[in-house]
Amino acid sequence: MGSKHTTRAQDYSKWYNELVQRADLAEHSDVRGCMIIKPYGFAIWERMKEVLDQKFKETGHSNAYFPLFIPKSYLSKEASHVEGFAKECAVVTHYRLKNAEDGSGVVVDPKAKLEEELIVRPTSETIIWNSYRNWIQSYRDLPILINQWANVVRWEMRTRLFLRTAEFLWQEGHTAHATAQEAQEETSKMLEVYADFAEHYMAMPVIKGRKTASERFAGAEDTLCIEALMQDGKALQAGTSHFLGQNFAKAFDVKYADKEGKLEHVWATSWGVSTRLMGALIMSHSDDEGLVLPPLLAPIQVVGIPIYRSPEDLQSISEKFETLAEAFKARGISFKYDDDDNRRPGWKFSEYETKGVPIRLAMGPRDLENGKIEIARRDTKSKEIVQFEGVDAIVEKLLEEIQNSLLLKAKSFRAENTAEANDYESFKKLINKGGFVSAHWDGTSETENKIKEETQATIRCIPLNQTPEEGSCIYTGSQSSGRVLFAKAY
Amino acid sequence: MGSKHTTRAQDYSKWYNELVQRADLAEHSDVRGCMIIKPYGFAIWERMKEVLDQKFKETGHSNAYFPLFIPKSYLSKEASHVEGFAKECAVVTHYRLKNAEDGSGVVVDPKAKLEEELIVRPTSETIIWNSYRNWIQSYRDLPILINQWANVVRWEMRTRLFLRTAEFLWQEGHTAHATAQEAQEETSKMLEVYADFAEHYMAMPVIKGRKTASERFAGAEDTLCIEALMQDGKALQAGTSHFLGQNFAKAFDVKYADKEGKLEHVWATSWGVSTRLMGALIMSHSDDEGLVLPPLLAPIQVVGIPIYRSPEDLQSISEKFETLAEAFKARGISFKYDDDDNRRPGWKFSEYETKGVPIRLAMGPRDLENGKIEIARRDTKSKEIVQFEGVDAIVEKLLEEIQNSLLLKAKSFRAENTAEANDYESFKKLINKGGFVSAHWDGTSETENKIKEETQATIRCIPLNQTPEEGSCIYTGSQSSGRVLFAKAY
Numbered sequence: 001m002g003s004k005h006t007t008r009a010q011d012y013s014k015w016y017n018e019l020v021q022r023a024d025l026a027e028h029s030d031v032r033g034c035m036i037i038k039p040y041g042f043a044i045w046e047r048m049k050e051v052l053d054q055k056f057k058e059t060g061h062s063n064a065y066f067p068l069f070i071p072k073s074y075l076s077k078e079a080s081h082v083e084g085f086a087k088e089c090a091v092v093t094h095y096r097l098k099n100a101e102d103g104s105g106v107v108v109d110p111k112a113k114l115e116e117e118l119i120v121r122p123t124s125e126t127i128i129w130n131s132y133r134n135w136i137q138s139y140r141d142l143p144i145l146i147n148q149w150a151n152v153v154r155w156e157m158r159t160r161l162f163l164r165t166a167e168f169l170w171q172e173g174h175t176a177h178a179t180a181q182e183a184q185e186e187t188s189k190m191l192e193v194y195a196d197f198a199e200h201y202m203a204m205p206v207i208k209g210r211k212t213a214s215e216r217f218a219g220a221e222d223t224l225c226i227e228a229l230m231q232d233g234k235a236l237q238a239g240t241s242h243f244l245g246q247n248f249a250k251a252f253d254v255k256y257a258d259k260e261g262k263l264e265h266v267w268a269t270s271w272g273v274s275t276r277l278m279g280a281l282i283m284s285h286s287d288d289e290g291l292v293l294p295p296l297l298a299p300i301q302v303v304g305i306p307i308y309r310s311p312e313d314l315q316s317i318s319e320k321f322e323t324l325a326e327a328f329k330a331r332g333i334s335f336k337y338d339d340d341d342n343r344r345p346g347w348k349f350s351e352y353e354t355k356g357v358p359i360r361l362a363m364g365p366r367d368l369e370n371g372k373i374e375i376a377r378r379d380t381k382s383k384e385i386v387q388f389e390g391v392d393a394i395v396e397k398l399l400e401e402i403q404n405s406l407l408l409k410a411k412s413f414r415a416e417n418t419a420e421a422n423d424y425e426s427f428k429k430l431i432n433k434g435g436f437v438s439a440h441w442d443g444t445s446e447t448e449n450k451i452k453e454e455t456q457a458t459i460r461c462i463p464l465n466q467t468p469e470e471g472s473c474i475y476t477g478s479q480s481s482g483r484v485l486f487a488k489a490y
Numbered sequence: 491m492g493s494k495h496t497t498r499a500q501d502y503s504k505w506y507n508e509l510v511q512r513a514d515l516a517e518h519s520d521v522r523g524c525m526i527i528k529p530y531g532f533a534i535w536e537r538m539k540e541v542l543d544q545k546f547k548e549t550g551h552s553n554a555y556f557p558l559f560i561p562k563s564y565l566s567k568e569a570s571h572v573e574g575f576a577k578e579c580a581v582v583t584h585y586r587l588k589n590a591e592d593g594s595g596v597v598v599d600p601k602a603k604l605e606e607e608l609i610v611r612p613t614s615e616t617i618i619w620n621s622y623r624n625w626i627q628s629y630r631d632l633p634i635l636i637n638q639w640a641n642v643v644r645w646e647m648r649t650r651l652f653l654r655t656a657e658f659l660w661q662e663g664h665t666a667h668a669t670a671q672e673a674q675e676e677t678s679k680m681l682e683v684y685a686d687f688a689e690h691y692m693a694m695p696v697i698k699g700r701k702t703a704s705e706r707f708a709g710a711e712d713t714l715c716i717e718a719l720m721q722d723g724k725a726l727q728a729g730t731s732h733f734l735g736q737n738f739a740k741a742f743d744v745k746y747a748d749k750e751g752k753l754e755h756v757w758a759t760s761w762g763v764s765t766r767l768m769g770a771l772i773m774s775h776s777d778d779e780g781l782v783l784p785p786l787l788a789p790i791q792v793v794g795i796p797i798y799r800s801p802e803d804l805q806s807i808s809e810k811f812e813t814l815a816e817a818f819k820a821r822g823i824s825f826k827y828d829d830d831d832n833r834r835p836g837w838k839f840s841e842y843e844t845k846g847v848p849i850r851l852a853m854g855p856r857d858l859e860n861g862k863i864e865i866a867r868r869d870t871k872s873k874e875i876v877q878f879e880g881v882d883a884i885v886e887k888l889l890e891e892i893q894n895s896l897l898l899k900a901k902s903f904r905a906e907n908t909a910e911a912n913d914y915e916s917f918k919k920l921i922n923k924g925g926f927v928s929a930h931w932d933g934t935s936e937t938e939n940k941i942k943e944e945t946q947a948t949i950r951c952i953p954l955n956q957t958p959e960e961g962s963c964i965y966t967g968s969q970s971s972g973r974v975l976f977a978k979a980y
Contacts, residue, residue, distance in 0.1 A: 029621065031608065034557035036621055039636060042554045064532045067524035068610075068641055068657050069580070072587070076595030087587040090559070091598050092610065094581040095645040097562070105566030108581050108607055117598055118521065120558075120582065120610070131519065131526055140832060146529060151558055151641065155585040167558050342630060 007288040012232040016283060020161045023291045023355050025278070033159040033166030037275070040355060043299035045169070045278060049149065051201055051296075052171065052273070055193050061145045061173060066127050068151075069118035074126040078251035081125065084218025088155035090120040090166075120153040125219060125244070125270055128174045129252040136176060136266055138257045143186075144176040152274075162279035163236075163490055170274035176266045178256060180245070183267035184222075187243040190271040191224045194239035202277070203294040203406035204228050204284045205414055206238060207436070207485060209461025214445045217270075221245035227460040227485070229414045230283040233434020235460045235487035238280050241271035279490070285379070285406055291356030292379050294406050295399040302328060302395055303352045304337040307345045307364035314339065317363050320373075320388065324361070327392035333399065353378065358402050359395055363388075379406060420483070424474045427486070431457045436487050440480035442473035451475055457486045497778040502722040506773060510651045513781045513845050515768070523649040523656030527765070530845060533789035535659070535768060539639065541691050541786075542661065542763070545683050551635040551663060556617050558641075559608035564616040568741035571615065574708025578645035580610040580656075610643040615709060615734070615760055618664045619742040626666060626756055628747045633676075634666040642764075652769035653726075653980055660764035666756045668746060670735070673757035674712075677733040680761040681714045684729035692767070693784040693896035694718050694774045695904055696728060697926070697975060699951025704935045707760075711735035717950045717975065719904045720773040723924020725950045725977035728770050731761035769980070775869070775896055781846030782869050784896050785889040792818060792885055793842045794827040797835045797854035804829065807853050810863075810878065814851070817882035823889065843868065848892050849885055853878075869896060910973070914964045917976070921947045926977050930970035932963035941965055947976045 005022065006014040020026055025041030028034075037045065053063070069092060076082045096112030099105075121127065128146075135141060149171045159165050173190060177183040191208055198206045206226035216223040220242035228238045246265040249255070255263045285292040295301050304324065306317040321337045328335040336357075338348055345362070352360055360376040367373055373391050376383040379402050386394060417435030421427035430437045432455075441447060441459065452458050462484045471480045495512065496504040510516055515531030518524075527535065543553070559582060566572045586602030589595075611617065618636075625631060639661045649655050663680060667673040681698055688696045696716035706713040710732035718728050736755040739745070745753045775782040785791050794814065796807040811827045818825040826847075828838055835852070842850055850866040857863055863881055866873040869892050876884060907925030911917035920927045922945075931937060931949065942948050952974045961970045 027621075027624075029557045029617070031557045031559045031561060031617070034559060036557065037555040039552035039554045043552065046553060062529035062533065063536060064529045065527040065659065067519045067521045067526065068643065069521045069524060071521060072596060072598075075587070082589075082596060087589075087596065087599070088585060089587055090582045090608070091584040091587065092580045093583045093598070095578060097565070097577040097579055097581065097609070099572075099577075106562060106572060106577065108562075108583070109577070118580070119587070127519070127521070131517075153558065169555065 005288065008231060015288070016279075017161065019282065019286060019290065025282070025291075026161045028159075028161065033156055035159075035161050035165045035167070037169075040299065041278065044281070044293070044297055045275060047297045047299065048197075048201070048277060049171075052193075052197055053147075053149075055197065056147050056171075056173065059189060059193060061147045061175075064146045064148055065150070066124050066131065066148060068121055070121050070124070070127045072117045072119055074130060075119060077126060078219050078247055080247070081219035081251075085122065086154060088157075089122050090153045090155060092118040092120065121150070122152055122154045123270075123272075124148065124150070124152075124172055125174065125248055126252070129248040129254060129268070132176055132266070133252050133254045136254055136256050139178050139259060142176060142178045142256060142266065143182065145173075145186075146175065147171055147173045160279075162275055162282070165275075168275045170272050172270060172272045175269045176249075176254070177269070178258070178264070178267070180267050183245075183269050184243050186269045187222065187224055187241045187271070190269070191226065191239075191241040194241065194271075194273060195226050198226055198228065198238055199407060201294065201296045202281050202284065203296075203403060203410060204238070204280060205407065205411045207461060207463055208465075209463045209485065211240075211461060212445070212448060212459050212484070214448060215459065217242045219244060219247050220270075221247070224464070225461055227487075228280055228284065229417060229436060229487070230280070230490070231413070232283070233417055233488070235436065235489040236276075236280050236283070237460070237489065238277060239271070239273040242269060244268035244270060284410055286356065290354035292406070293356035293358060295358045295403045298356065298358050299334065300336045300352075300355075300357050301333050301399055302335045302359045302361060303348075303357045304335065304361045304363075305345055305348050305352075306339055307362055309365075313365045313368070316368055317365075320363060320368065321361075324392060328395070331392060331396050333392075333396060359398060361391070361395075377402060379409075421474060422471075427474050428455055431455050431486065431488065434488070436460070436485050438483045438485055439474045440471035440482075441484050442476050442478035442480055444476075447473060447475045451486070456488050458489055460485045460487050460489060495778065498721060505778070506769075507651065509772065509776060509780065515772070515781075516651045518649075518651065523646055525649075525651050525655045525657070527659075530789065531768065534771070534783070534787055535765060537787045537789065538687075538691070538767060539661075542683075542687055543639075545687065546637050546661075546663065549635075549679060549683060551637045551665075554636045554638055555640070556614050556621065556638060558611055560611050560614070560617045562607045562609055564620060565609060567616060568709050568737055570737070571709035571741075575612065576644060578647075579612050580643045580645060582608040582610065611640070612642055612644045613760075613762075614638065614640070614642075614662055615664065615738050616742070619738040619744060619758070622666055622756070623742050623744045626744055626746050629668050629749060632666055632668045632746060632756065633672065635663075635676075636665065637661055637663045650769075652765055652772070655765075658765045660762050662760060662762045665759045666739075666744070667759070668748065668754070668757070670757050673735075673759050674733050676759045677712065677714055677731045677761070680759070681716065681729075681731040684731065684761075684763060685716050688716055688718065688728055689897060691784065691786045692771050692774065693786075693893060693900060694728070694770060695897065695901045697951060697953055698955075699953045699975065701730075701951060702935070702938060702949050702974070704938060705949065707732045709734060709737050710760075711737070714954070715951055717977075718770055718774065719907060719926060719977070720770070720980070721903070722773070723907055723978070725926065725979040726766075726770050726773070727950070727979065728767060729761070729763040732759060734758035734760060774900055776846065780844035782896070783846035783848060785848045785893045788846065788848050789824065790826045790842075790845070790847045791823050791889055792825045792849045792851060793838075793847045794825065794851045794853075795835055795838050795842075796829055797852055799855075803855045803858070806858055807855075810853060810858065811851075814882060818885070821882060821886050823882075823886060849888060851881070851885075867892060869899075911964060912961075917964050918945055921945050921976060921978065924978070926950070926975050928973045928975055929964045930961035930972075931974045932966050932968035932970055934966075937963060937965045941976070946978050948979055950975045950977050950979060
């Protein structure tokens with residue numbers, strides 16, 4: 001099994017690229033850096049969206065939609081935003097095509113040049129805060145708690161499906177508050193929402209932390225993040241939540257009158273997760289045979305496969321599976337019965353293994369006679385023959401068990417791959433082995449950069465809620481009051 | 491009431507523009523032609539999406555996502571597509587900005603010019619059929635039944651919120667089939683889905699019909715549509731479903747091997763509805779006081795308003811509404827209790843009237859004493875005082891009644907505004923009065939164009955399933971075998 005495919009041990013990166021395509025999740029399009037998310041991949045993303053959207057609404061947010069295009073001049077309005085944000089953006093300069101005079105197709109009409117170029121949004125703080133100016137007059141208009149599901153474009157030169165693409169899908173929350181404290185609480189609250197989603201739906205444990213000044217979002221006063229560890233020992237930033245202070249309110253002149261009528265600048269947050277989460281999900285659990293999906297995000301939780309020679313056998317087995325389908329429906333379990341006569345059972349076994357369907361049920365004529373059914377777990381590859389009667393209850397329990405077991409496994413993996421380093425030599429060894437390395441740092445960007453240059457490791461975050469600990473920086477020996485988490489990262 | 495706002499009779503178009511903004515549905519952004527869909531408007535659109543998405547899935551479709559950008563050369567590959575499709579598109583020519591040397595902000599980096607310009611998708615047939623080429627080899631790969639929810643851009647010069655904007659949101663279905671018949675059945679099936687949604691959710695009756703050759707989608711062999719009549723007597727095309735024949739398969743070289751191994755070009759359909767439906771919804775039911783929403787699409791179906799002087803009264807009334815909130819939740823009715831102390835009841839009455847909330851409940855101290863509550867319908871503006879006990883059941887029944895009543899009212903309106911014309915003079919009179927005019931036409935584009943030039947009326951559709959009727963063209967007197975439906979249109 002899996003012999004024809006690259007294994008994780010052979011080449012992790014190649015294993016990933018092959019898997020995304022084998023499992024029919026996504027593919028590269030002919031448009032440089034833009035991916036096509038195929039139906040099976042999109043079904044997983046839809047499930048993620050659905051859960052997150054509900055959590056956003058439960059925490060008081062509404063969805064809205066802002067323009068795809070941002071006037072070029074807006075990007076320059078917030079000084080650190082323009083300074084720090086990548087300049088690789090898609091630029092719209094014209095608004096019309098015309099037929100080529102030689103009949104060879106269409107050409108850009110030079111007469112249709114825009115007065116000001118438009119940028120395809122790489123993120124929407126500027127266009128949204130430009131609108132908030134008109135929406136906010138008094139404290140009664142606050143807070144504004146808005147989220148947007150959208151496509152964004154950042155012209156990446158080296159792209160990888162889901163992990164880094166020129167166009168990607170995401171959600172971006174943009175909130176406006178009367179006080180700094182309220183905005184900071186919002187920043188923390190949304191980080192908790194992300195962490196909870198990662199752990200309880202993606203079965204992916206995350207470290208909640210704060211970015212260092214040099215890793216902060218351009219325009220933020222504080223960036224919180226969740227960091228996950230992939231199976232190859234590299235870290236992946238899975239979501240960020242920014243406290244933007246009054247930076248965008250000042251840049252776009254957004255003020256509110258408080259109860260005394262005094263004008264104050266508004267406080268802001270923004271927070272987002274993207275289709276990058278798909279990459280994180282794939283790399284957290286999958287194995288050399290294919291995808292492994294946590295049941296709570298699997299488009300198909302259970303697949304049923306009949307094994308038969310005669311049409312009579314197929315009919316009897318199908319009747320059994322029909323009963324089961326009803327039972328699963330009643331329990332809210334998504335079930336697919338695959339009786340496609342064009343494919344053999346072996347092909348189907350391999351197909352659903354590749355696609356990470358958590359539980360596979362198979363029934364042949366002998367099982368039918370004995371009132372039995374075979375139940376197989378995708379994650380552990382264990383199989384057993386059980387009584388047909390009551391298998392729906394067993395499946396429901398097993399789905400929960402798989403969900404929990406994937407999280408536990410990922411937690412153990414992370415524990416095994418997190419270490420403390422107390423001097424630079426052992427730090428370098430640990431970093432080369434992979435995983436998180438917890439170490440003291442003197443708090444300067446200079447040291448951070450030097451360590452990065454020498455080891456390719458970055459400070460993933462300053463973990464929240466960790467016990468203060470006096471120590472000395474592994475690089476400079478200067479004083480430090482707590483450890484930070486280093487890793488090589490995606 | 492409504493005296494400070496433009497009425498429909500005064501200026502229908504101005505009434506519409508004001509209403510969209512007063513009801514907080516959408517607004518113009520600073521980016522030419524691009525709208526901002528505000529939370530209340532977006533909540534209605536989300537509800538539409540949810541219902542349609544479920545219908546697409548029930549009819550076997552899956553969602554996927556294709557790139558925002560289309561290489562310019564793709565647009566020229568299908569001859570009638572490039573010929574007929576509007577050339578007003580947003581064109582991306584560069585992929586990088588840089589800091590201006592004089593420190594004045596950012597400028598486009600001239601070194602970052604794309605070799606081939608990219609077009610922001612105005613519709614996705616070309617990029618999708620370019621992908622289908624790799625997805626389809628044999629009859630086993632068919633049908634492909636895919637839908638995409640996406641933003642698209644058509645550079646409209648004269649824009650109106652929801653009805654005509656440069657960027658809009660829509661869904662576009664793109665299916666691939668082994669036979670012409672199967673593709674034609676799909677085209678009809680999706681038209682039925684749209685018609686059913688329009689009638690049973692939007693409470694908007696529609697005429698199902700076929701477009702004339704000159705009104706067909708560029709690249710289609712046949713375009714089916716649903717046409718609705720607005721309160722000002724103008725028609726609005728609310729959805730289209732296209733049979734594309736083998737045009738795109740030929741342009742992008744998409745073939746499949748049938749059971750005998752013979753290579754054939756694939757047959758295609760595409761179908762879509764957009765945020766234009768929001769405009770149709772608003773114009774179908776709303777009145778001079780504000781929005782009127784059908785209960786099945788209303789984000790808030792019932793609003794509860796306390797009328798009180800003392801905090802004690804408020805508390806007692808709030809307790810009653812809390813019980814009601816529970817009862818509504820159990821019945822799946824969306825309810826908002828507005829006890830905001832900063833606003834007076836009169837302000838709230840007007841606010842929810844403007845926003846089209848189907849049912850308003852109000853309770854004051856005297857109602858509390860008598861075990862009563864006031865129930866008011868938004869559509870008819872009728873009010874009555876009923877027993878508090880059991881009001882949840884009354885509300886549930888009333889929501890159904892309102893939904894049905896809106897559809898009936900719209901149907902009567904359409905019936906009153908549909909007439910037959912048998913000569914050109916009476917045709918012109920009827921067309922100037924507004925509404926649908928059913929008349930004989932000789933079947934030529936020439937006549938169609940002349941009538942359009944002289945009266946501004948277009949053939950909205952050739953209604954499906956109408957009884958054949960011999961007659962003579964109102965314009966040329968030539969023979970005709972059936973009536974077509976004319977109207978001035980949005």
